[in-house]
Amino acid sequence: MSEPHDPILDADLDAYVDDQLDVGRRIEVEAYLSGHPDVAARVMADLRTRDELRLALAGSRGGARPATTDAARRLERGLIYGRLLGSVQRVAAVTLLMAAGWLANEAFGPLKVRESVASTPPPAYVEDAVQAHRTSMLRAEMVSQPQILKLDTAEIRAATAIAIPELPRNWHVKDVQIYPSQFGPSVEIAIDSEDLGGLSLFAVRPGHFDVVPPKLVTVDDASAAYFQIGDVAYALVARPDAEHLDRAAERLARSLH
Incomplete structure (x- = not known):
């Protein structure tokens, strides 16, 4: 333009x-x-x-x-x-x-955000992202639950209108699932990375247009870096001590421009 x-x-x-x-x-x-x-x-x-x-x-x-x-x-x-x-x-x-x-902090359910990390409560979809992350970790431990290793971004976008960021080459997809959320269908991608360990990328359409740069919060036993571009919101979730999670989220956000 x-x-x-x-x-x-x-x-x-x-x-x-x-x-x-x-x-x-x-x-x-x-x-x-x-x-x-x-x-x-x-x-x-x-x-x-x-x-x-x-x-x-x-x-x-x-x-x-x-x-x-x-x-x-x-x-x-x-x-x-x-x-x-x-x-x-x-x-x-x-x-x-x-x-x-x-x-109304109680609107965010039982998850607790540390005040030292976030001055205001994160968007409600961050709670869904953490829950999806926990579900993915549970699925990974179950032999009866097959894992989907192929990430078809075009099919996901056609079915959900959710664009998936370009993942770094040293990130390996372990599972791809479509989960329900309070905002409709969401995408949960379980990832194994060399620098951050096990993490997940959550994406959903929260129902409003916004541009939110990556912000880092700690929610109970997980760290999350969330951001929004247009009508799709994303949350990168990892272990609490994961370093530079916000930088990884910034890289994903840049890949969508």
């Missing part, structure tokens, strides 16, 4: 988030974002934060504390004059969600 004649600047991205661009310039910015997923992820995070702030302001008449409402107004004005630091955005969003009573 060709770049616009006028380069896209940070000011254009800020104006895009604040709905301050005309239709022609918005199209140019969106074309730019479609070819730069890292920038698109940052912009979508800003859009999400903006909408959360607006929701907080809209609900202020329902009994929110004045201090919370004033903070939301100040943060919203700050988005107009410049991009807030990512860490400030995350803290502000979580604080407002907690004040409104929207944060």
